[in-house]
Amino acid sequence: MNEFRFRFLTILIGLLISITSCSSGGGDSEPEIELGDPIANQATSITSSSFTASWSRVYRAESYLLDVSEDAGFATFLAGYNAKSLVSLNEDITGLESNMQYYYRVKAVNGAIVSSYSNIVETTTSFIPDSDQTLKKAADTFFVGVAVQSGKLNGQYDETYRKEFSSITAEWEMKMNVMHPSVDTYDFGPADAIVNYGQTNGINVHGHSLIWHNSTPDWVKNFAGTDQEFEDMIEEYITTVVTRYKGKVTSWDVVNEAVEDGSGNLRNSIYRQKMGDDYIAKCYQFVRAADPDVLIFYNDYSMIIDQTKQDAVFAMVDDFIARNIPIDGVGFQMHISHDYPAKADIQKATDRIVERNLKVHFSELDVRANPNKDITSLTAERSLSQKAKVKEVVQVYNSIPNDNKYALTVWGLKDSETWLTDFYGYVDWPLLFDGNYNKKDAYYGFLEGLQ
Ligand code: XIL
Numbered sequence: 050m051n052e053f054r055f056r057f058l059t060i061l062i063g064l065l066i067s068i069t070s071c072s073s074g075g076g077d078s079e080p081e082i083e084l085g086d087p088i089a090n091q092a093t094s095i096t097s098s099s100f101t102a103s104w105s106r107v108y109r110a111e112s113y114l115l116d117v118s119e120d121a122g123f124a125t126f127l128a129g130y131n132a133k134s135l136v137s138l139n140e141d142i143t144g145l146e147s148n149m150q151y152y153y154r155v156k157a158v159n160g161a162i163v164s165s166y167s168n169i170v171e172t173t174t175s176f177i178p179d180s181d182q183t184l185k186k187a188a189d190t191f192f193v194g195v196a197v198q199s200g201k202l203n204g205q206y207d208e209t210y211r212k213e214f215s216s217i218t219a220e221w222e223m224k225m226n227v228m229h230p231s232v233d234t235y236d237f238g239p240a241d242a243i244v245n246y247g248q249t250n251g252i253n254v255h256g257h258s259l260i261w262h263n264s265t266p267d268w269v270k271n272f273a274g275t276d277q278e279f280e281d282m283i284e285e286y287i288t289t290v291v292t293r294y295k296g297k298v299t300s301w302d303v304v305n306e307a308v309e310d311g312s313g314n315l316r317n318s319i320y321r322q323k324m325g326d327d328y329i330a331k332c333y334q335f336v337r338a339a340d341p342d343v344l345i346f347y348n349d350y351s352m353i354i355d356q357t358k359q360d361a362v363f364a365m366v367d368d369f370i371a372r373n374i375p376i377d378g379v380g381f382q383m384h385i386s387h388d389y390p391a392k393a394d395i396q397k398a399t400d401r402i403v404e405r406n407l408k409v410h411f412s413e414l415d416v417r418a419n420p421n422k423d424i425t426s427l428t429a430e431r432s433l434s435q436k437a438k439v440k441e442v443v444q445v446y447n448s449i450p451n452d453n454k455y456a457l458t459v460w461g462l463k464d465s466e467t468w469l470t471d472f473y474g475y476v477d478w479p480l481l482f483d484g485n486y487n488k489k490d491a492y493y494g495f496l497e498g499l500q
Contacts, residue, residue, distance in 0.1 A: 082109055084164040087155045092172035095433075097147035100172050102155075103139035107164060110157035112136050117153045121169065127151070134158070148176035148500060176497045184481075184492075185215040187499045190451045192216035192253050194458030196413070199239035202246045205486050209462060216253035216456045218412070219243045220468070223256055224264035229286055232268050237293065244297050255410070255456060256294065258302035258348060259287055260332055262318040270319050279323040284335045291339035300344035300455065302380060302412070303336050304329045308349060313361030329365070330374040337375040344455070348380035348412055353390045353398045363401055370405065378408030378455055383442065384469075386420040387434040392441040399445055403453045411446055413460040414439075415467060415479035416491065427464075427478040427489075436494035439481070443498025464489075 087107050092100040102115065116123055117130035127142070130153075145151065150173050157164040184193040194216035202210070210217065221227065222239035229235055247254035258264070260283075272279050291301065307329055309316050320328045333345050347366065352359045362379070369376045379402045402409045416438050418424070418431045446457050461467050465484030469477050481492040 082159050082162050084108075084110060084157045084159055084162055086165045087113060087157050087167040089153060089155055089167040089170045092151075092153075092170060094141075095172060095175060097175040097177045098145050099141060099143040100145070100151070100174065101139055101141050102153045102170070104155045104167055106138055107157035109159050110164070111160070112158045113138075114156045114158060114163070115140055115153060116155070116166075117142055117151060119149065119151060121152050121171070123152065123154070132156075145174050147174050148497070149174050175493065176500055178493070178496050182496060184213045184495055187496050188215075188447075188457070191446070191454035192255075192456035192458075193495075194218055194253070194255060194412075194456045195462055196220040196458065196460045197243060197246075197462075198222065199242040202242065206462065209482070209486055210252065211250050214252065216255055216458060217243065217247050218255045218257045218458055220461065221264070223290075224258060224261060225269065225286070226264045226266040228290060230266055235289065240294075244294055248297055253456070254294075254298045255412075255458065256290075256298040256301035256343075257412075258305035259290065259336070260303060260320055261305040262316055262320075263306070265319060272319070272323070276323045280331065283320070283324065283332065287332060287335040288339045291336050291343065295340045295343070298343065300346055300378070300410075301336060302346050302348035303332050305348045306350065307347075308358050308361050308365075310351060310355055311357060313357040330369060330372070333369070333375050344377040344408060345375050346378045346380045346408075346410055346412075347376060348382065348410070350382040350384055350413075352381055353385075353394050359398055359401070363405075366405060366407070376407065378402070378410055380410035380412035382413040382460075383411045384413060384415055384417075384460070385438065385442070386417040387431060387438050389420075392445060395442060395445045396448075399449060403449050407453070408455040409446070409449055409453050410455045411442065411457045413458060414442060415460045415469060416442075417469065417477050417479050419475070419477045422475055425476070432478075432490045435478075436490035436497075439491045439494035440498040443495050447499055462486075 085107050088105040090103045092102055094101045104113065113135050114132040115130060115135055116132060117127040118125060150171060152169050152171050154166045154169045156166055192215045195210060195214045197210065197217045198220050199222055219240060222243060228237060228240055244254050307315055315321055315326060324331055336343065336345055347362065349362060352362055366376060366379065399409055416435050418427055418435045424431060443457065459481055461480050463482050463484050463486065464478040464480050467477065467479050469479055481489055481495060483489055
């Protein structure tokens with residue numbers, strides 16, 4: 050290195066040292082504050098005209114700047130919400146339009162120091178339907194069903210069914226223990242009343258269910274004849290019922306809940322014991338022989354949360370398709386909870402029905418608001434959580450191609466009459482109407498799901 054270069058470098062280093070010591074030596078200037086970025090929370094208390102925005106406290110922040118916009122890019126702002134200065138950690142945003150998307154973000158401030166933006170939160174205000182809107186009008190590409198009982202087809206039941214629903218399912222009166230109570234008797238009284246009600250009022254009737262281990266009459270459980278005689282008896286029963294309602298009942302859950310939880314094995318019901326592993330296929334063929342047009346469904350529960358069961362059912366369906374055994378659709382019962390299962394899992398399982406080009410029935414929807422038995426009345430928070438789940442279910446259903454749609458059926462009309470009270474032995478509010486026929490948040494969630 051020559052002398053000139055050496056001297057130049059020494060001067061440069063000297064200069065640099067003096068510059069850094071000046072700027073950090075500080076004299077009496079304040080130490081610089083580093084402000085973290087706030088985290089914006091999901092909106093809460095969402096109504097048709099307002100929501101609450103909130104965010105996390107940032108260490109040393111003295112205030113926050115809130116932006117609210119109708120567009121995700123914040124090209125424009127809601128009046129008063131272009132960097133609105135706030136000391137609090139939340140703000141009620143009011144005077145909004147219903148069913149509109151809004152976005153918000155915040156910055157933290159200390160004197161002249163301002164943080165970067167938080168994450169952006171997206172929220173949609175609730176939707177207010179027209180006063181003459183109903184479930185069946187809103188769902189114009191599929192039936193909206195309800196489980197009914199023959200003794201409750203009058204008065205306000207009748208009014209609500211005719212106004213809101215386009216399909217009915219017998220909650221228990223079209224099961225074998227009711228329709229074929231003993232070896233040589235059939236009792237079609239209640240079933241006829243339900244089917245006639247549908248016919249008279251132009252309401253679709255879904256048949257439920259020909260074969261179910263839980264509605265097997267004792268005489269069938271204790272059947273004394275040979276296996277062939279058992280199978281002949283089942284064929285005669287199926288043929289008799291399906292023929293009776295031919296042209297009146299659009300669809301049948303032919304075999305209900307045949308697959309065990311967890312293992313994916315076939316339940317060892319009396320039907321399987323007597324007719325062999327292929328009993329389901331045989332029953333489907335009996336139905337098809339009696340009515341070439343009726344839709345044949347396989348119906349079961351927990352198929353979304355029990356992957357083994359789901360896989361077993363689709364393996365069975367694929368086997369039927371490969372062997373030309375008639376099957377037209379799959380029913381997911383949809384006895385679910387306000388916080389479970391996730392929408393993505395409902396969607397994934399539903400897509401498997403659509404991929405096989407079969408019809409989808411969400412056949413027994415009820416959404417538990419009290420799955421952990423921690424409330425004694427339906428709280429506002431739980432009611433909204435239930436509404437959000439109903440909305441998700443409807444959104445998934447509505448998103449499938451129209452050709453794959455059939456019906457979305459709710460398992461009962463009023464909370465006060467849900468089967469779940471007996472089933473779990475404590476109170477819940479899983480339906481769309483309260484005990485006084487009032488529409489609940491969940492009802493509006495159904496309508497919002499169709500927006
Ligand atoms: C229930 C009914 O709601 C009750 O009234 C009846 O006592 C028992 O059955 N899965 C089904 C439905 O497929 O048939 C069941 O309905 C609920 C579980």
